[in-house]
Amino acid sequence: MRMRSITRYLHTQLKLMVNPAKSKVAPLSECSFLGFTIKGKKIRWTAKALANFTKIKHLLALGVSLKTAIQHGVSSKSYWHMARTPAVQQALSNAWLKAQGLVSVKDLWCKAQGYTT
16 A cells, blocks of 8 residues: 555655566665665664675674674775775784784794793
8 A cells, every 4th residue: 555655645746657576665664775775863884784894894803893893894994905904903803813824023032042932
């Protein structure tokens, strides 16, 4: 009923064509538009749109919080320029680098100088 009346209004008054396959009448919280949805008074990203961002996916996989991953993942900076951001510093900790098999230059220097670490 509502769909017909809305379609008729859009067609007759505004001269717009409505694609019934893509159109639906539903509560606002169930609809998404261009990767966004409205929840209460806030605009949120849909889970599908969020999953498409590779920078965000990589940061989340490395244990960065969702908020920080989004803030840094949507940046237009390249990977090289993001290297000194807090998100990457948190994700690529010394423990993670050591687990990847990389050797610490600081540890090598201390060993060469006879210091204990």
